[in-house]
Amino acid sequence: MTDYFEVHERDAAARRGELRLADAVSTPALVDEFVVDSGSRWHEAREVPDGDDARLTILPHRALPPGTEQPVAEAFSGEYPDVEYPSAAVVSPETAADHGTDAYVLAGGPGYAGHAEAFVEAVLSVRGAIPDDTALYLSGVATPANAAVLVYSGVDLLDEKRARARGLEGFYLSTDGEAFLEDLDELPCPCEACRKPVSEFSRADCADHNANALRAELARVRHRISEGRLRDYVEGQARHEAWLTATFRRLDQQYGYLEARTPVFRRNELLAATDDALRRVEIQRFADRVTSRYRRRLDAPLVLVPCSARKPYSDSQSHQQFSEAIKYRGHVVSMTSPIGVVPNELETTYPAQHYDSVVTGNWTETEIEFVAAVLERYLERADYDRHIAHVPGEGYREICERVADSLDIDFEYTVEDHPTTDASLDNLAAALEGEDSYYKSEREAATVRAIADFQFGDGAGDEVFGPEVETESYYPKLRVVDGEGELLATQVAQYGTLSLTLAGARAWLDSDAPTKRVEIDAFVPSGSVLAPGVVDADDSIRPGDEVVFEGPKAFGIGRAASHGAAMVEGTRGVAVDVRHCEEP
Numbered sequence: 045m046t047d048y049f050e051v052h053e054r055d056a057a058a059r060r061g062e063l064r065l066a067d068a069v070s071t072p073a074l075v076d077e078f079v080v081d082s083g084s085r086w087h088e089a090r091e092v093p094d095g096d097d098a099r100l101t102i103l104p105h106r107a108l109p110p111g112t113e114q115p116v117a118e119a120f121s122g123e124y125p126d127v128e129y130p131s132a133a134v135v136s137p138e139t140a141a142d143h144g145t146d147a148y149v150l151a152g153g154p155g156y157a158g159h160a161e162a163f164v165e166a167v168l169s170v171r172g173a174i175p176d177d178t179a180l181y182l183s184g185v186a187t188p189a190n191a192a193v194l195v196y197s198g199v200d201l202l203d204e205k206r207a208r209a210r211g212l213e214g215f216y217l218s219t220d221g222e223a224f225l226e227d228l229d230e231l232p233c234p235c236e237a238c239r240k241p242v243s244e245f246s247r248a249d250c251a252d253h254n255a256n257a258l259r260a261e262l263a264r265v266r267h268r269i270s271e272g273r274l275r276d277y278v279e280g281q282a283r284h285e286a287w288l289t290a291t292f293r294r295l296d297q298q299y300g301y302l303e304a305r306t307p308v309f310r311r312n313e314l315l316a317a318t319d320d321a322l323r324r325v326e327i328q329r330f331a332d333r334v335t336s337r338y339r340r341r342l343d344a345p346l347v348l349v350p351c352s353a354r355k356p357y358s359d360s361q362s363h364q365q366f367s368e369a370i371k372y373r374g375h376v377v378s379m380t381s382p383i384g385v386v387p388n389e390l391e392t393t394y395p396a397q398h399y400d401s402v403v404t405g406n407w408t409e410t411e412i413e414f415v416a417a418v419l420e421r422y423l424e425r426a427d428y429d430r431h432i433a434h435v436p437g438e439g440y441r442e443i444c445e446r447v448a449d450s451l452d453i454d455f456e457y458t459v460e461d462h463p464t465t466d467a468s469l470d471n472l473a474a475a476l477e478g479e480d481s482y483y484k485s486e487r488e489a490a491t492v493r494a495i496a497d498f499q500f501g502d503g504a505g506d507e508v509f510g511p512e513v514e515t516e517s518y519y520p521k522l523r524v525v526d527g528e529g530e531l532l533a534t535q536v537a538q539y540g541t542l543s544l545t546l547a548g549a550r551a552w553l554d555s556d557a558p559t560k561r562v563e564i565d566a567f568v569p570s571g572s573v574l575a576p577g578v579v580d581a582d583d584s585i586r587p588g589d590e591v592v593f594e595g596p597k598a599f600g601i602g603r604a605a606s607h608g609a610a611m612v613e614g615t616r617g618v619a620v621d622v623r624h625c626e627e628p
Contacts, residue, residue, distance in 0.1 A: 046175065048097075049177065051177055051606070052617065054307065055274045056275065057197060060269045066097050070266060075100060080100070080102065082105075084105060095127055097129055099130065103131050103145070105134035135170060136151045136170075141173055148170060149182075154183075157184075160291040167199070181201035182194060185202070187207050189219055191262055192261065192274065192277055193281065204258060211252070213247075215254075216228060230242055272312050276317075307586065307587040308329075309394035315399070316400065322411070322414050327395070330396070331384045333498050335422050340387070341494070341505075342482055344375045346374070346375055346423075347377070347432045347476075348377055348432065348433045351383075355396070357397075362463065369473040375387070381401060384418030387494065389490055394539050406439070412446075433455040433456065437459075458474075493509060500560070504558065509524060520540070523535070524548070531548075532548035545601070560582050561593075562604075563580040564594065564598065567595065569622050569625060570625075572621050575611060581608040581619070582608050585607055599625070600623070600624050605618040605621055606618075
């Protein structure tokens, strides 16, 4: 149980939180000014200190080097006392466990600098063994260049030790690396330590500058977490040192670790500026759900079209021209990098209308390979009778040809020169001549069911809403009502999700669809369900998910503030933001 640390915001494994000392500290933070180390028990016996609420006290410990054999680690790990002040335990990947402290210090921190594989394995091992709502402290590693990646991996507390030591050795640090102090003919920083001629700038001044630069970088990182845009920053920042690039890419390979902690939607635009963006959780998650949850309900030929800069695609001039030619006779699916394929019903669903990418006119091999793989998986599940490709030549055509060869299908190509020329649009209209059209109401019904599949699980669109539901209002703010006219859900245009009513929540709970359920204690929540009130929660819950909560005294629907495991482990903070609640 933690009494002095609380997580407020999450951005994948990175968190903004608060270390509740006498003077509260916003994390991720540097702890040099308020951490006290009680010392190692290897050298001599250590008494448990009195401690106080103004400092984080590292309890007497017996740290072990990385790679210590498990039997040895267990023999020497020992127990930590239960104290009434902010405390931290020292652990290694082999000894990490819940010791009831507010923070955990990863032993041998400096040894992980420069070693991506060992560092990622250590962080994941420790994070998996300690409660989610406790802070992880990595000492002796942080610099202005690596702080963002360390926090992105899941570290909450850092210190100035390495940055200051490098300064005393004559290394001037910045967010893009380091330089020999003797090689500088001017100081490229306006911090207080640098406000003197370079000829008078000492190594002690350099140490102060390094610490200032590190503090400024952590302020930038905290702001990025609050915006939900740390990943965008890290993709560029990681490239300044080889081991940071390796760390960043190894973290991407730990999909389960990052995916559980990544919100299902964000307020801000997702920037896809490099091929690394293809490995983002949001991109991979969308591709997985489109190819494993989405169900095609419109009985019409496939019409593949290119994406547009304007989002949602249907608002763009080019897609309006496509729609005029198609006239409800084809099922529109957009091809795009980095998203993959986007069925028309999911064009508003995060991140399909929330991304921006670098357009050069040339697809990279990585982009072609990824989109082709997603399209292939999509077509295997969707099972169309006809495949019309209204796409330009560059990149798009190569993707279609690869998929056609792999699945042994034929694409009917309709573009001459450019998709929006009169000749190309005429070809598209002619290709659909004789096909039956569907009603707008059919497309709207297919849309809300497809969003339900994507959001709640495979088959949820049919299970939750049943065969009798109808849609009201106008796209993209559709309302779902049952056969008796009772409102079940509303489409949230901003994120392309469904917001359930209490009636919709009960229909979801009573169906065979996968349910993101939170069991709460005997109380009636007002505004939010706090973590101490959570009895159990589905492991499948992700931050931002629509969740049903139920207890002896209350039933309701709300939005998850953390992933399911964190709700169960947590002892502080909000677990669910309540939207509707009633007493049974």
